Amino acid sequence: xxxxxxxxxxxxxxxxxxxxxGFPRKARAANAALLKGGSLTPMGSEIxxxxxxxxxxxxxxxxxxxxxxxxxxxxxxxxxxETPAFTISASNFAQYQDKLTAGTIAxxxxxxxxxxxxxxxxxxxxxxxxxxxxxxxxxxxxPDPGGSRLGFTGxxxxxPFPIPNASDPxxxxxxxxxxxxxxxxxxxxxxxxxxxxxxDGQVTDLSSAKNWYRFPYYKQGGDPATDSKYNFQLLxxxxxxxxxxxxxxxxxxxxxxxxxxxxxxxxxxxxxxxRKVPQIEYDIPEAQTNGLTFYDxxxxxxxxxxxxxxxxxxxxxxxxxxxxxxxxQLTTAGMLPHFIDPALVRWELHRVxxxxxxxxxxxxxxxxxxxxxxxxxxxxxxxxxxxxxQGNLWKVGMNFNMTRPDVPGTIxxxxxxxxxxxxxxxxxxxxxxxxPAGTHAFDFVTVPNDDMYNPxxxxxxxxx
Numbered sequence: 372x373x374x375x376x377x378x379x380x381x382x383x384x385x386x387x388x389x390x391x392x393g394f395p396r397k398a399r400a401a402n403a404a405l406l407k408g409g410s411l412t413p414m415g416s417e418i419x420x421x422x423x424x425x426x427x428x429x430x431x432x433x434x435x436x437x438x439x440x441x442x443x444x445x446x447x448x449x450x451x452x453e454t455p456a457f458t459i460s461a462s463n464f465a466q467y468q469d470k471l472t473a474g475t476i477a478x479x480x481x482x483x484x485x486x487x488x489x490x491x492x493x494x495x496x497x498x499x500x501x502x503x504x505x506x507x508x509x510x511x512x513x514p515d516p517g518g519s520r521l522g523f524t525g526x527x528x529x530x531p532f533p534i535p536n537a538s539d540p541x542x543x544x545x546x547x548x549x550x551x552x553x554x555x556x557x558x559x560x561x562x563x564x565x566x567x568x569x570x571d572g573q574v575t576d577l578s579s580a581k582n583w584y585r586f587p588y589y590k591q592g593g594d595p596a597t598d599s600k601y602n603f604q605l606l607x608x609x610x611x612x613x614x615x616x617x618x619x620x621x622x623x624x625x626x627x628x629x630x631x632x633x634x635x636x637x638x639x640x641x642x643x644x645x646r647k648v649p650q651i652e653y654d655i656p657e658a659q660t661n662g663l664t665f666y667d668x669x670x671x672x673x674x675x676x677x678x679x680x681x682x683x684x685x686x687x688x689x690x691x692x693x694x695x696x697x698x699x700q701l702t703t704a705g706m707l708p709h710f711i712d713p714a715l716v717r718w719e720l721h722r723v724x725x726x727x728x729x730x731x732x733x734x735x736x737x738x739x740x741x742x743x744x745x746x747x748x749x750x751x752x753x754x755x756x757x758x759x760x761q762g763n764l765w766k767v768g769m770n771f772n773m774t775r776p777d778v779p780g781t782i783x784x785x786x787x788x789x790x791x792x793x794x795x796x797x798x799x800x801x802x803x804x805x806x807p808a809g810t811h812a813f814d815f816v817t818v819p820n821d822d823m824y825n826p827x828x829x830x831x832x833x834x835x
Contacts (some may be wrong), residue, residue, distance in 0.1 A: 402534045403509035406502075413502035414495065415509075415533030415550075416747035417722065421688060425491060425720050429748065432496025434779045443814060446775055448696035449494075450717070455487040459690070459718075470690050470720065472744060474756040474767030477791060482709035491719040492694055494774045495748040495781040497529075497555060500591055504528035515627060519545035520676045520731070522627030526553075527588060527595035530750055531626075535683060544681035544726045548743070550750035552673060553602060553626070556782050557815040558591060560584045562801040564607075566660050570795035572708045577797070578659045579611045585824055588626065602626050604824040607659075608832075609640070616640060619829050620658075622651065628675040636826040645829045653678060654737040663797045664788050665737070671755040671768040671786060672728075672743060678736045679728040686722055689744055691753035693719040695771040698785055701800065711787060711798065716771070722747045723754075738765070746772075749781055759792075766790050773813060784813055 405411045412418050412429045420428040437447050459467050464479045471479075478484040504527060512526035519542050523531050531553055532546035562584070566577040583606040587598040602624045609618035617640035625633045635648035652674035656662030667674040697715045705712035723744040730739050740758040745751065755768035767789040774781045785800040801813055822828045 403506050406506045406509060406533060411533075412748065413505055414497070414530060414748055414750070415505070421722070426688065426722060427491060427493060429493045432748075432779060432781070433492070433494040433774055433776045434496050436777045440777075442777065445699065446696065446773065446777070446813070448694075448699075449774055449776070450489065450492065450694060451697070453489055455489055457488050459486040459488060467690065470688055472689065472742075472754050472756055472767075473764060474754060474789075475690070477764055478710060478767055478789060481791065484710050485713045486690060486718045487713060487716070488690060488718045488720070489694075491721060493721075493748055494694055494776075496776075496779040498591075498779070501529045501555065501589070505530050505533050509533050514542065514546070515630065517629075518542065519549065520679065520681055521629050522625070523549055524599070524627060525595075526626075527599040528591075528593070529553075529555075540683045541680050544683035544728075545676060547683055547724050547726055547745055547750070548672065548676060548681050549626075551670075551743075551745055551752050553588060554670070554749065554751050554783060555589060555780050556584065556586065556603075557778055557780070558586055558589050559815060559817050561814045561816045562784070564659075565800050566797065567703065567706060567800075568660070568663055568795060568797045569706050569708065570793065574703050574706050576611060577661050577663070578609065578615055580607050580609045580615075580659070582607050582801075583818060583823060585818055600626060600631060606823055614640070619832070620648070621824065621826050621829060623824075624674075628652070629677055633674070636829060638829045643830065645826055660797050660799070663790075664799075668766075668768065668788055669786075669799070670783060671752040671770055671788075672741070678731060678734040679741070680731050682727045682729070684725040684727050686724055686747065687744075688720055689723045689754070690718050691721055691723060691744065691746065692716055692769055692771050693721060693746070693753070694774050694781065696773050698771045698800070699773070701798075706798070709794065710789065710796065721753075751783055763792075765792055775813070775815075778815060 406413050418429050420426045461479055461483055508526040508529050508531050512531040513524050515521035530550040532550055535543035535546040562582050564582050565579045568575045568577055585604045587601045590598045605622040607620040609615035619638040621636045623634045625631045635651045636645050637648050638645045651666050653667055654665045657664045657666050695717050701715055723746055726743045728741040738757045739760055742756045743752045744754040746753050753770050757766040759765040769787050770783055771785040772781050773784040787796055787798040789796040
């Protein structure tokens, strides 16, 4: 299937694409003021809705927890009582195709995927101290001297580039992608992780684990000089299959991965020793999915960005998965032969930044071309199309976000990667697909001490 081109809106978002990092300090400071009482939200998105009102204005997001909810309990779907405004299917997708990605259309045409489209809610909200940091970042974030695709310094505690550099589409695209990578998931979180595949109509439990995350970059009251160096620190403790039970992996993810490499260590159950992992980025097959996805396909894209040029194509109104709290109800019974149960997935119309990634001269990657669609409020990539070396559509990625007014935030919690050439898919979910629906809570916790993320303590935690 050949890739198709889009006619993107050029006027929409022009205000948001003001002079970003790399421009004179005076201009950047003036643009930062747009985030405080100007035409932009504190995250850098447009406050105003669209012309026909199908995308509403941002009014502060969702910050009120449901009555009777207690911390630690699963978060109810705030929009569970709503019904779809309409459904997009193989019989009518043509009238909506200007707001559908190539990958979404392929899923509809090839496999009969249906999209239940609901009223749009702009639920994303953050704490005030993060808003304050985002405004500071608009002035203080500095791309790597070799370009933003290599990393950044100077930002802390919020999206590093809320107003991307409009003078250079490649800089703007890379800066938007760093906003995606520096997505907010709390200061700490504890979550279960399930990795399942659907191949030839058969569901396979690839692995499951508990993941503890700490986000030094989002440490409230932290030291920007030291805590900004790492996006997250992850401790992964395997639970299944049996030969993976007790295995551990630790990752320190860098904000400037070429100047200061991301680091990983692993503890293999039964060996009794900890060793460094040589490479956990790029197109290295992902261990936890038995090689069915690549390390840099986590969250649709995660890791070092130096192998691509990232071009900001523009902003467009698109139907994307959004406020998908219902996916928490997914079990293996909802893993249908070619996609997960459409009844669980809520689609809404949102403005997205369109980013086209092509190989940087002299670089190689098994996925030479990717196109990502970043939600304007959360900066989270909602959809991704991946193309092979012949220009054929290969994989379709979908991120699912969860509305958490208690944090607050509308945050990532699961993604699925559909393989159109193998006619199967892999889902990485922060829900336990092997348990009754809705029993898992995505918990925001404070880790007792820093030793949790110290590789020297990995062997000490092991159970024999």
